[in-house]
Amino acid sequence: MTTTDQLYQIYLQHPVISTDTRKIADGSLFFALKGDKFDANTFAQKALESGAAYAIIDNADYKTSDKFLLVDDVLTALQQLAAHHRRQLNIAVIGLTGTNGKTTTKELINAVLSQKFNTLATQGNLNNHIGVPLTILTINNTHQMAVIEMGANHQKEIALLCSIAQPSHGMITNVGKAHLEGFGGVEGVKIGKGEMYDYLKEHAGEGRFAFINSDDATLLKMAEDRGLDNVVYYGKGHNTNNLVCGKLLDSSPLLKLKWNNRNSSSYNVSTQLTGSYNLDNILAAICIGSYFGLTADEIDQGVEGYQPKNNRSQITKTATNTLICDFYNANPSSMFVAIDNMDKMGATNKVLILGDMFEMGDESAAEHTAVIKKALEANVEERIFIGKEFSSQQTEAQSSALTNTTFYLTAEDALIGLKAKPISGATILIKGSRGMALERLVELF
Template sequence: MATIEDIYQLYLQHPTISTDTRKIAPGSLFFALKGDKFNANTFAEKAIEAGAAYAIIDNPEYAMGEKYILVADGLTALQNLAAHHRRQLDIPVIGLTGTNGKTTTKELINAILSQRFNTLATEGNLNNHIGVPLTLLKINASHEMAVIEMGANHQKEIELLCNIAQPTHGLITNVGKAHLEGFGGVEGVRKGKGEMYDYLGRAENNAVAFINSDDTLLSAMKKERGLTNVIYYGKNDDPNNIISGKLLDSSPLLVLEWTDNLEGGSYTVSTHLTGSYNLDNILVAICIGSTFGLTPEEISDGIAGYEPTNNRSQIQRTVTNTLICDFYNANPSSMFVAIDNMDKMQGSHKVMILGDMFEMGPESATEHLLVLQKAMAADVQERIFIGKDFAAANSSMDNGPWTMDEKPTFYLTAEDAMAGLKANPISNATVLIKGSRGMALERLVGLF
């Protein structure tokens, strides 16, 4: 069987990785990965025919010549290759995880660092046990920095991704209620996300942790592990913060003032982001930019120039409405901050459209009820809930203590909601649309 060094020599000659025969890059290395419903070994010959230079397979039945490289396990080989490649790189690698805000924070960090450095960042949501290796294997000699997003839905996954990416700097955006089923409850989430701090805190890694001093849970997790190589940021006046900031406006786009507490000086930036909860994400990106020596002008330009395009905190204006498109995903923690944001936002006609949250496990009924109650207490004029879990939560409250003026609307499916919105169109409103990815609430956008 081939060793990782053998495969790495092939990679140096063919530094493009393919895992999908529908998207084979000519001259690439094709890794035959397996899933619950597929075995890409069966497509190895097709990959070679489509132009792949070599196929990395883990089933000897499909070894049909010198272009077929046999390994014990295709996924493990991909991960080990990425880790080996990472060890050859002498550049800063910033790793980040967290319950909410990972992708936005990653993109903000990249937007700032790219003002001066040739930076490679995770594309889209390629943040899992396959996506992280694929991202690392895109780093070439021209790159000066990398920003690697790490997602997880169970314990030990962040540990694995850190061992592959070997970050020199890292952060946890926050720890909240998401993937409760896979993590085994809230404490499991805390332990799983804490694997980032575990890695950064190892003496041999000598890595830096960026920590939000406003977040008491992250501070406790830092203290539990005895982290000492820490850089702080936050909204408060903690003397340890090298960067602090505050919002000047948030209706709906954020305008903030940030302060460099080391050099002195405060700077005002207008952004294309909505949601007051994004201030923390912006501040850590500023903190990282400052740590790597960017000027205040470069930092502010990076923040001001970033425009979200990923249905996370994204503003979309139609002829008659302003939409807050936040339907890439949802969990109780992100629902709460989104509802808080709508509650505080100015506007004479505010509408919340909330879809079911997935992967909640045994906590699902309780968490949907809590979100429902919070939404009903918010200062908005209309509330629409979509999905069987919100409907069940409403039934558990015996239709709730709603007055006729505030009575919410419930739809069992997105299709039902689409029909309802066509019959009762919304206009001249600020509308939040948020739900789990499986709800596919992007289908509602065209109705506004």
């Protein structure tokens, strides 16, 4: 069997990892990971023929030469290799998790820190038990910092990811209602996300710090319960403990804010983000930039230069409408703040298009009903709900005196309905879980 130490010496000579035979990099290490419907051991020979230097396998039947490195379990070998590589790195690694805002906050932190440092950040959705080790293994000796996003839908996942990434600094953006089925309810979410604080507390003697939003009572209680001492605070209030505080100046629709740090100087910054809920994410990035010694100008340049993408709080102007594309994912917590944002927005002719939320488990009916109620109370001109879960709760809307509320069972039904009844001259929020694929609607507007 190939040990982690042996594999690491080979990795140093071939520091590029491949897991897909359709995208083999020359001279890379191919890890034959198993999927639900395939066993990549069967593709190992093809990987070598496509240019991989070695193939890491866990089935001895496929070892036909020294180019095949046999391990007990390929996934475990990948994770252990990444953890070993991380231990060789003397750089700050910021671990980031939370229910909402993880990716936007990660991108903002990266945009700020990269004004001064050569920073590596998680790409795309590589934030799970495979993506995190792959990200760690892309860090090389030119990088001065890393920002690692960690996602989870069960307890013990953040603990595993922390054991691999070994963050020197960590933060939880917030704790809300997401993946309730896997976590076992909101309390389960707190335990799961709190594994970040557990790791930082366990390694507090190594100088590991947490960044915490001082306005978030849940996070403060979670930190207090764990006796977390190495903490840097940020928030909207002028809390004397805050390294950075700030407030919104404008949110119609792009955010402008004022912030200050402990030297009492104030700075105004304009962003390319919409949604007042993003203020916390921006302040987190400003706080981390200040903590690591960036100047106010460097921080502002990072914040102002960040352009949202991947359909997260992304504004798209068409010939006839303004779209707020926020359909990368959805859960009750993010739905509520998105609806609140539309409610308060100064635009005229506001429209909500909301798609089903997935992984709600036994709470699905109640949570979809709550979102419908929230949307009915919002100051908007039209509400459109899409999906089986919303449709099964439409009696809530039928009992309301409000009109201009439509339910579609599927996205395909919505496409047909909206083509027959086009919307123009509106500001439209499109939000739903990724599986709803609501990007199909954009072409209609």
